[in-house]
Structures are given as C-alpha cells and as structure tokens.
Amino acid sequence: MKNALIVGATGFGGLGLIEILLRHPGITIQQLIARRDVGMRINEVFPHLTGFCELPVQGTDEINFSDIDIAFFSTPDRAGMTLIEKFIAKSIPVIDFSGDFRFNSTDDYAVYAHNKGMETTHHAPSTLPASVYGLPELYSEKIRHARIVGNPGCFAICMILGLLPAVKEKLIDADTIVCDGKTGVSGAGKNPGEANFYPQRYEDVNTYREGKHQHLVEVENVLQSVGGNHKIFFVPHIVPLNRGILVTAYGKARKGIRTKDVEEIYRQFYKDAPFILIVNRSPHTTDVRGSNRCEIRAMVDERTGMLFITSTIDNLVKGQSGNAVQCANLMLGFDETAGLLVPPFYP
Amino acid sequence: MKNALIVGATGFGGLGLIEILLRHPGITIQQLIARRDVGMRINEVFPHLTGFCELPVQGTDEINFSDIDIAFFSTPDRAGMTLIEKFIAKSIPVIDFSGDFRFNSTDDYAVYAHNKGMETTHHAPSTLPASVYGLPELYSEKIRHARIVGNPGCFAICMILGLLPAVKEKLIDADTIVCDGKTGVSGAGKNPGEANFYPQRYEDVNTYREGKHQHLVEVENVLQSVGGNHKIFFVPHIVPLNRGILVTAYGKARKGIRTKDVEEIYRQFYKDAPFILIVNRSPHTTDVRGSNRCEIRAMVDERTGMLFITSTIDNLVKGQSGNAVQCANLMLGFDETAGLLVPPFYP
C-alpha cells in the first residue's frame, strides 16, 4: 500500500480525494491537512463520512512527512507554491489542484493569475520547468515520471479533451473556434458566496468572465503543443446544476469532412484512453455524474459546414479529484483506472 | 373593454394569457376553450387561480363567436389551421401560438414541419400570404393591421432580437454565426414526458436537435428580410431551469468594430422598443423571469475578433403569452405595453 497525504482536505477537492481513495486498492489516506476545521474529525466536517473516514483534520504545521508516497495539494491558488519546497526536500511527489504548477513558464502563470485577478509573481519559479500538466490522455509518459503535477482546471480539461483530436488532425478552422461552457454551482467551491447563493442560483443562467476565463491559457498551451495556433473564444455560463460541466465547441469544419470521418478519428485518437467515451447521441451530464468519465460527441453540420463537439465531465471528478487520482495511479505504478471504475450516480 | 377568447386555455400558453389579461386594463377574458378538462373550472385545473379566474373550460364545439374582439390560439401545431376558417368568417382577428401561421409560404411551413417531425401539408394555405409574423420590434405596423398573427417560437424570438441589429448593420460575418441556446424545462409544455421528468431533469444538461431546431426557419427568414443571407448553426441545450431562455450568439466581428460602437448601434436600433433592455453587464435569466423583457448584451472580444451577443427572455412571457398580448395591444389599439409592465419575479 502507498500512503497519501491530502492538504486542503476539507474542501470539495479534498472530499473527492477521500471518497475515491477509500475505495482505492493500493492507496491509503495517511493524513488530512487543512487550514480550517483543524482539531475536528473529518466526519464532523462532512457527516456523511461517519463510519467511512474519521481521521482528524490537522494543521499545516502538523504534517508528518515520513512514509508519504504521494501528496495531493487540494489547495487554493498560491498555497502550493509556498508548500512545495518541503515536499521537494523530502522527495515526495506532489499533485496540485490550483494553477500553481500548470505552466512551465512564469509568463504563462502571470497571464493565468492576471485573468483570475491575483498577484502574478510565482514564488517557486524553479519548479516550473519540470512540472507536468496533469492530462493523462496526452501526457501519460511524462506524468509517470513527474515529481510535480499541475492538475488541470475543470473547464480546461473538458475543452481540451473535446478539441484535441479536431485540432491535432486539423479538422477545424483554427481561426473560428468558439467554446460555450455550462458549469454547475459546485465549481465555485465550498465557501458560501454569491456564486453559490441558493435563492439566486436555483433558477438562473448567466455568462461570466466572457473571453477571459483563466483556464484559456492552459487550453491554448496544450492545443499549441499538438500543432494548432489557436485563439479560442470561450464563454462560460453558470446553470442551476450542482455537478457537471458540458462544453459545446464550434468551428468551421475542414472542407469535405463528414461526421463519420470525424467520429472515426475521435475513436482512434482515444482508443487507449480508459475514461473517454465517444458517442453518437446527445451527451448528458447525467451520463458522467459521479464518475471519472468524459463523454464526447463530434459532428459536422452539413447545412452550415460547422464542426461541433460536445464534451461533458463531472467537474468534481474528471474535472478535479478523479483526474488527480488517475495521475497518481500513473506516478505510483498502479493501473491507470485503479479506484476509478465506478458507474455514474443516477438518478 | 375588448373581449378575448382563449383556445387552448389549459396549457402553459393559455395560463400565461389568463394571468396577463387578469391585469390588463382593456381586455376581458370572455371564454376559455380547450380539449382537455372540459367541464372543469379553470381554477380546478390551476388551483392558484382560485379567486382570480374561475371561468369554466368549454369544448371547441362550445365556442361563442359573438362579441369576441380577439382570439388567442394557444394550441399545438396543426390545430389552428383547422380552426381558422370560422374565425375568418366572423372577422375575428387571431393570434396563433404554433408554427401554423408563422410563414408566408407552404414551402417554409413544410421545412418547419419536417424539422419537427410532423405532417408537412398546410390545411389553410390561403391564409399564409396575409398572416404576419408577430415580432412587434420589427413588424409593429404590419401587426396593427393583421388579421392573423403567428406568434414566434420562444427560441426564435430570443435569437432574432439578439441578432437583428448585428445582421442589419452588418456587424457580423454572415458565414460564421453560431447560436448556443439554453432553455428551461417549462418550454416542453404541460404534458408529462421525458423532457420534463424530474428525476432526469433536476440535475442534467444536454443538447438536442443540434442544427435542426424547427425555429431556425423563422430566424433565417426574419434575418434575411433585413438583408442578411445567413445560415445559422443553432444548438439548443436543456438546463435545470424551469423558466427562461438564454442564447449566446457568436460570429466574426466586422473588422475594426468595438464594443462601444456595437452597444450604441444596439441602443439606437431598439430605442423605441419598450421591452428591450440593452445592458453592459452579464445578462441573467433572473433579470427577466416573469416579465415581457428581453435583455441583450453585445460585445466584441478583441483578442479573437469575435462578436458575441447574449439575449435572455422568459420563454413563457416574451417567448409566448407576453409577446402575444403585446401583438394584441397593437391590433386592438391599446398602448403596446398595456398589461405588461410588471417587474420580473425575484427571487
């Protein structure tokens, strides 16, 4: 058994990790660390965990570095970059959930940070060149040998997985890509605020950060790495869903290409990806809720010549903790799917 | 006072009319007609109407044509075309909620009907040339003199109002327009079925009729009439909202145009439209719920050169009964806003 440490255990990211690791055949949760709720047991924070996980929540200064095989930083932006040094010193591999290690240059980080309205200086710049973007569908080899993995943003991973084959195989006009995203409310995290205020959200749809969402940097970086020089226009929407992201991406299709070709290319591209499901019906967020699956449909509309791709994930699983465990599996030598083969939760 | 007849009184369209006409200063509800629930009082069908409207629901064969100044057909597709003759004979003007009278040619009707999976032959083809598309923001003069008005589809009116100024003023590349629509569940009407099955819909988002929604014919017709020769790619999504439609439309912006120019053009275009609100913040469906308002924001994303327009309406009001009453006001000589100046319902 390998031992895992979770920093940021009392947020939705930490909770997601706990739930997955409880059923993982090869990883044990060793210690739960957080800033809030220190001194409580985790099942006092999340009563549904009673009987399943009752570990104490400990403070950052109580981290026990011995016997840790992997650390998950399910922490807000800019927390990981101050914690990382001690983990490097102890040779503990780290998977971080924020934007801190998603970029190989301080410049890219600065754009990300700026779009999110944060300070733009990175405090551990020397870690960036070797950090790996946690996208197992593209970078599994790099992840296997990584010491620091930046777990992707939830919207980013949904957009990237949807667009990758189209961009790589040049099925889509680089100059016309638009992504229209819909996210559930849980994406705003565990702190009560306007973004998750029930009387507003139970019956509201709206756009936000139009064209300026911080995940765009990640998306464009990855697409560029497969040959596209795309500038993507992305408009996220909040819908009255708790869990789930669904993105519909649009762009002019390469002349002459047809749906059956596109589908075949998608199936081929993802033939070894255990969590990607290519479908030829309308994707639903309920097809993936609670699971690590990403469901994708790609089609050509012959009337208008548009290629459109719909991809959907559970923002808290493939968009967060599930993808992180998938990366951890690669890093620790487990089967990529260990602990993750659970059907979606329905209804 | 003018007297109104409502055919199809027990659906959501009929209910919407009742609620508006109850507060209308110049129109009285004279008779409620339906196929279902005949013999009940309307407040047995809709208990919340108790004390406000308790008229009996009568059958189609019980219509009393005398003293009717206007008839609303809040009926399914293909019902109005069989009813219309008697109303023409009595010189009663009609506003129909289905696609039966939204087109001036049987050809256009056939495309609409085909997309909706219905029989395509129109049974009252002679009525089509003189029927008027019920879009007061564009055709108010025609509506004033119309005898038959085809009330627009809910998605159609939201898309048209959002795109009209951009298309007319050629702010957008005709060849690249994509509309991504989100609709609430009430759009599927009052018959229980898969589309409004709670255990599926309370936490689901999905696309449907991608590129083939029946409202596209209307949208392209109207945009063509102002000079565009647009083929629009439209993907509707169902979200766990009860009321509300929000459409984000995308297309390449005319070179050099900026947000402030676009906004000014939109404000100018709609300066006399009492229900259009041009805003420069993110539109929310909660800004319009329960009201006849259409809220629109148009912007240019300079990084990608995209123009995008977000428009939102309440599908049951501006998308249905509210718009119908707005048309009726014009036809009967009332102020366009009579009975309709009610703030949105919040929270």
Add this chain to the structure above:
Amino acid sequence: MKNALIVGATGFGGLGLIEILLRHPGITIQQLIARRDVGMRINEVFPHLTGFCELPVQGTDEINFSDIDIAFFSTPDRAGMTLIEKFIAKSIPVIDFSGDFRFNSTDDYAVYAHNKGMETTHHAPSTLPASVYGLPELYSEKIRHARIVGNPGCFAICMILGLLPAVKEKLIDADTIVCDGKTGVSGAGKNPGEANFYPQRYEDVNTYREGKHQHLVEVENVLQSVGGNHKIFFVPHIVPLNRGILVTAYGKARKGIRTKDVEEIYRQFYKDAPFILIVNRSPHTTDVRGSNRCEIRAMVDERTGMLFITSTIDNLVKGQSGNAVQCANLMLGFDETAGLLVPPFYP
C-alpha cells in the same frame, strides 16, 4: 398618495416591499435606506428592477423624515429598537419586520431573543406596551390605530393562521399539539451562508432548532389570547424550495367532531379575511407562491382521532412584506387588499 420610507431596502424584505408598492394605488416609495450598498441605485443591487425602480440607496444618516406617512423597518433584530425613537418623535408610524416589537413585555422579548441566541435586553422598553402584533386576521382594529406594528415571523403567521380557529373553538386537545414546518431556503435571508449554500441545499432536507424556534413565543402568546393555554411542540425543516412555508399541525380532535364541522368552523372564522382560502384538497406551496394568500385545510382522521391542519404561505409575502403592506393599508385607511390582489406566480 401616501409616502413610504423603507429601511433595510436591499434585503429580501425590502425588495418585497418595493415590488408590492410599485403596484400599490395609494403608496409611493419615497426613500430607500440601508447599511449596505449605500450610493448604488437599487437596480444595481437588484438588476431586475431596472426601469421599474431606480431610486438611490441611502445611509441611515440620510433619512429625510419630512413627508413620510409610514416607515417600514425591514431590518434585522435589534436594529429597529435603536431607530424607533426618531420616528416616534416625528409621529411617523412604523412597521418593523424583526422581533423587536412583536411582544408587549420585555420578558417575552427576552425569551424570543434567548432562543435566537441574541442579547436579551430591549433598548426601547417603553414602546412595547403600545406596539401591536401585526396579524390583521385577528387584530385589524388595533392595527388601524397602531403607531408601532411588529410584523409577525413567517413561521409564526403560518402556524397561527392554521391553528387559530381550532384553538379558539376548542376543536383540539391543547396538550398534544405538534407543528411540523417546512420552509424554503429564501427564509434565511440575503447573506450567503451555510443555510443557503447551493451544493448543500439543492438536495437536502433536515430539521433545525427542534422545539426551540424563536417564533414559538409569538404563536403561544396569540393562541393564549383566544383562550388556549397551549404549549406547542414545533419542529421546522428546511427543504429544497426557494419560496414557501407549509406547516402541518396535529393534535387530538375533540371527541365526535368531524371534518365537515371543522371545515365549516374554519370558513366561518375566516369569512371576512380576504387572504385566507379554506380548501378541502391537499394544499400546495405553488397555490400561494408570490401572493399574499394563506391556504388552509383542516381535517379529522377518524381512524386515529387526529385533527390535522395544513397551512401554507409564501414566506416572503404573507410571511413578510405582503403582510406588512396589509397592515399598512389598515393604518393608512386603504382597502386592506390594496396592492395585494395578485395571483400566485405559476409555474
């Protein structure tokens, strides 16, 4: 026209008042006062009010006392008791939304305050003897002549209206009354917190303050005033509803009494109450949402000898701002229903 001042204009109570007064034939909103959002226009706080009410939000120190005919304190507990002096000095009648003026003795107030976990000393004790509990169905004459009205708690008014006839006419065993209440999330007000955190509330039901809800004091006071010496056991539940309260009250029925007798007594008791609807079908919160109505059904279960009464209101209307306007109508000499005869909002 009479002029109204609203203190606490930016909460849900203030918003409810604005929405009602906008359609009130005899009351104009003169000034909006709040602690938060001072300097903004009210439609920047509540965008849906754009075009309907765009008054500025002013600070407590900017209150203009001249030409005010009535003041609404839609303020939290313990705010009104510090504001009241100036209004007394200017002879301006006040309707307060908190518990500050719901009791005629400091002792009762202290119990209320204790149950809510607040400081128990009242800062304006001299105002209590003459303050009137704002229950128009019982105290309309007192309210007509009141200078200070304590608007009831939302759960209190729903329980009282349900139980009043049964208690007064001794239809129910005083020793066995249990009230099981269900409330929507909007009852927790406009500040984001655990009680209205979407990811928790969208799919949760739970009890809270079992047997200790602060509204019990009001309920027992009023019932005592009609002859009961009841101790009521009340368990409130939060359900994933936005608006609405539904209370089912239970107790042993007086021997021999039958449903039709009970119904008749209820109809008789409320024959002059314009907002009470006695029904003999299962009440639904959707029958009252958005309206000032209270719907009540009372029945005897012959198998067990239980009398049970279900009452339902919209917590933001009859449970708050609607009831306050009903009181204001009495105080200012308007018809009791002025501005309040609006059908429920459905669906």
Add this chain to the structure above:
Amino acid sequence: MKNALIVGATGFGGLGLIEILLRHPGITIQQLIARRDVGMRINEVFPHLTGFCELPVQGTDEINFSDIDIAFFSTPDRAGMTLIEKFIAKSIPVIDFSGDFRFNSTDDYAVYAHNKGMETTHHAPSTLPASVYGLPELYSEKIRHARIVGNPGCFAICMILGLLPAVKEKLIDADTIVCDGKTGVSGAGKNPGEANFYPQRYEDVNTYREGKHQHLVEVENVLQSVGGNHKIFFVPHIVPLNRGILVTAYGKARKGIRTKDVEEIYRQFYKDAPFILIVNRSPHTTDVRGSNRCEIRAMVDERTGMLFITSTIDNLVKGQSGNAVQCANLMLGFDETAGLLVPPFYP
C-alpha cells in the same frame, strides 16, 4: 459466485440493483427481464451504464431459470403474484419489491391494496403464510431461511426503523403517534406523470394520501409484533428533492424519560445493525444519499413532554434496492454488508 435474475430491470428499482450488484463481491447479474425496452441493451435504456453493464433486456417469456440463485422482482404491485409460481417450482428464492408478499394474510393485503386503489384479491394466497417481511434489523433469522421476501415500502422502512425501539421499550404513548414524512420525487418511479412533472415539482411542497398511505399497514403490523397496539397517523409530503425520505415521528414521551436515556436505548437496540447510525445532531438526507444507511435521532422535548424521532434514508437504496441486497446477502450466506459499504454521495 451466485447468479441473480432481475425482473423489472428498467425501472429505478432494477437500476439500483444493477448498480449495487456491479460492485458485489459474490453476486453476478445473470439476466435482465422487463416488459418495456425488450430488445435494447440496458445501457441504451440507462446510458450512464455504458461500459459497466451492457446486458440485453429480455421479455418475461425469455427467463432462463437454470443457474439462478436468487431472483429480484423489481416489479409493480400485482406482477409478482403471477410470476411467483414458476420460481417456487424451480426452488429459486425471490425478493419482491411490491406489496405482493409483505403480508402474511390476504386480509392485510386487501387493506394495503384498497388504500392504493387496486384490486384486492391476492392471486397466490398460499405463498403468504411463509413469506417474510424483509426487515433485516428485526427479522434477520427469518430472512436467512426465507424463500419469498417482501421488500418493505420505502416510507414503511423509514418509519419502522425510527419507531421500533420507542415502541418496543414503551417510551412513547401509543395513542398519540404522528408521523410526518417528506419524500423526494424519485419515489414516484420512472414513468413520467403529474407526480414527477418538473414545472410542478421543482418548487412545490404538498401533502397527499393523508392518514391513508398504503405503507401504514406494514408499519402497524411490525410495531404490533413488538408489543405495541398502535394506530399511527401518517401524513406524507412531497418536497423538491430527488432522492431521500425523512420522517419526523412524534408522541407523548413516557413520564420522566430523558433524551440521554432514549439515545442509550436506541444505541443498544441497534448495536448489531450495520446500517443504522444513531446521532445526536439534526439528521440530513445528504448524510445518507446513495448509501444503505438509516440515520436516526431520538430526543425528548422537556418543555412539552414530547418524544420525537427523526429518521432518514435514501428511498432508492435502504428504501428499495439496497435493503433488498441486504436481504439477499442473508439468504445467500454472504456478510450482511456485502456490496453495500459505500459512503453517501456528496455534494
């Protein structure tokens, strides 16, 4: 490995079984039978099952009785009684989800059937004396040896588990018990109808079958078997929840008894019940959603002398398929918890 047959595989009960059996260490799904969707694969009916279970749906006439160790009848009332004979003939033990085998007498069945508005004649009366009520917390020994188990109603099991210790230990006055139940919409099953019509249910609370719910017969039978002669008054409510039942039961407490005594009695009573969690905080449906847990809190309100018990389950798990698998585990010799130790799904 034991082989299971599921009849009624395409409803929510069948789906629940599939989801649990997929992770069961000792039971394999052998065949899926249904009336609807015959000829489809189960993942065409429930797309989220793709990759996890893709068995064909077969008709009742296609049942292969060989190699079946247990049969689940997740069928509507009155289906099981016509199917049972063939299973008896083949010595296959059966767990039925309807009321068909919950009673040992045709008289009790007739009351149940009458309350549900069905035909009251039982077609397999000879099976009733030996059929066992599937309540493992009380009848585990009987279930181990049963050939036919009647899986309890969802409301019944929640009420029984909450009341059992209080009734058995005479903590509560038999004459005053009231149960106020709240259920989510999924309890109405998988056929679209009024009970699960989204535009009605998303924001509605109402009572139904007040005092006449069909599950009462089961509840009173079981309580009688432990010594109570109780007539219980039960009012179910539908709330805008998808999954979950929460019941608050009320009755006069035995004189002098206190919360800590009650709690101790409850803990003692359920000390060997692996799925019962006794808590001293407010139960939430989110504490049990997706799990086989029943969470219970029992308290005395000293002010009024009332004992109240809140119990909560997931209606689709402990209220249906989870409890059935718990019974199957006993019948087949597995650990009672096999396949069922999954933490609740949150958020």
